[in-house]
Amino acid sequence: MRIASVPSGHPYVEAILPDEVRLPDPTPPGQTPGDGVWWPPVVVDADWITRHASEIDLVHLHFGFESFSTEHLSAWLGALDAAGLPLVQTVHDLENPHLQDQEPHRRALDLLVPRAAAVLTLTDTAADVVAQSWGVQAEVVPHPQVVPTAWFARADALRAQREPGRHRPRIGLHLGAIRAGTDPTPWLAALAAAGADLDGEVVVRLNDEVLSATDDHRRRVLGVVQELAADGSIELQVGPRQGDDELHTFVAGLDVAVLPYRAGTHSGWLEMCWDLGTSVLVPGVGAIADQHRDDTFRRSFSGAADVDAALAALLEARSVAGSECPWGDAVVRGEARRAQLAQVRATHARVYEQVLGRHP
Secondary structure: OOEEEEOOOOHHHHHHOOOOOEOOOOOOOOOOOOOOOOOOOOOOOHHHHHHHHHHOOEEEEOOOOOOOOHHHHHHHHHHHHHHOOOEEEEEOOOOOOOOOOOHHHHHHHHHHHHHOOEEEEOOHHHHHHHHHHHOOOOEEOOOOOOOOOHHHHHHHHHHHOOOOOOOOOEEEEEEEOOOOOEOOOOOHHHHHHHHHHOOOEEEEEEEHHHHHOOOHHHHHHHHHHHHHHHOOOOEEEEEOOOOHHHHHHHHHOOOEEEOOEOOOOOOHHHHHHHHHOOEEEEEOOOOHHHOOOOOOOEEEEOOOOOHHHHHHHHHHHHHHHOOOOOOOOHHHHHHHHHHHHHHHHHHHHHHHHHHHHHOO
């Protein structure tokens, strides 16, 4: 079985598909593998499919197609049909977190979802939307582990180092480069006030590249963050983009990570927090709350009016567990993730076999 996954070199895809069936991402002309540059996926091109159809059994589209027009995607689907290559699609994003205007993404889904031989998604909530929007029954496959297993125990060790009884709750908001799908400004001041009322500290992390941003969205968010930092409401950290170990250290040092989404569907960040044993506060956006339904791990809020109650409930759940992760230590979390990954891989293998059985 030869799967052209779009993309292939991504942690999510690498987890669910063994190397022996997953073809590597083709490198665009003039680029070098591993150069750290994001490329529009070469596989999503009608001419490329025509030239390489004999090397592929099936194409699985995940994400990364937002730079292509519907005309380009339509030609690509025509090339797949002409080559007799079936398409499997995982609907990760009903709303694309990289885009302000969602209409192009919606038009792409209108084209792709009905044409796919099989459709997957990550939550029951998203599957319901797929059924209502396109009349397609999507199979639900949960998001697998995203953090290396060694970090499970490292995160627990960092948590255990905190001095019992004298630890102030630490609430963190990692804004990074301030993507289009993030905007905490409607509720950030209320979060800062709630943290202070609960004798906690609120820290916001920014990539230093944001300081020189010129687009209106990032400048507006930056302005609100800087005002709150100036009056002492939050602690502001600014530095270069963090590598994985730095990011995991930051998140593992939090009691609660607040996800700053204004739009979106699912969250790999939420899964990272589960792996590291950090609770999550998330706006009621998309299907994110459906990824984990454990109230000791995840609470949702609708805006400034109820962020304080949601934060208080999470911190209370953590205080009962002391320095332990409320949903299990590193061993328990690791076992749960291994069992889940086996299920995810088995589901993908079954779906591929069924699709190829219908498209010999």
